[in-house]
Amino acid sequence: QSALTQPRSVSGSPGQSVTISCTGTSTDLSGYNSVSWYQQYPGKAPKLMIYDVIKRPSGVPDRFSGSKSGDTASLTISGLQAEDEADYYCCSYAGIWVFGGGTKVTVL
């Protein structure tokens, strides 16, 4: 199964919103609601930010939101802050887990 497709990088100024897309096949995404997003700082383990497409774990700021339409899931960061600069990975579960290649978010 191929990896999910994400843009390599997105950027925004503090306070702006950025959206990261995650595109798969109909097998990967469209039939299931098990899409999750992870934030990773250099040298650190990934951290769960969004699960089941739209749910936020306790402690994750509500600036982070998820959505899905057809074969594409999205993570939106509203009110961008300096500490949001990190790599972000999407993941889909459809019997097996498939990750995206990652998107580097840069805060200008």
Add this chain to the structure above:
Amino acid sequence: EVQLLESGGGLVQPGGSLRLSCVASGFTFSIYAMSWVRQVPGKGPEWVSSVSSGGTTYYPDSVKGRVTISRDISRNTVYLQMNSLRAEDTAIYYCARNTPPLGSFDYWGQGTLVTVSS
């Protein structure tokens, strides 16, 4: 506080074997599925294996037959036995807890580095 602590990584020759361990604490280990996920620095993570709370195991085709996941409830530990290791198995291996019922990974360990090289 949920903690996952991996150990067992290191340098191994191609064709060799390695067993990774992950000790869990801070939650009721027996009721959660657990997984191993690996990552080559600079690349996206790759799922390696999972074991359900009931002991059912899951593997992707890329490692099936070479990798075995197991868990010891009495020791709050999940293991990953890796055989016939290849250079492409070189990665940081993370232990992760699954959100119920399985769909995502809500806690991760700090990772242990496995290097396959002669």
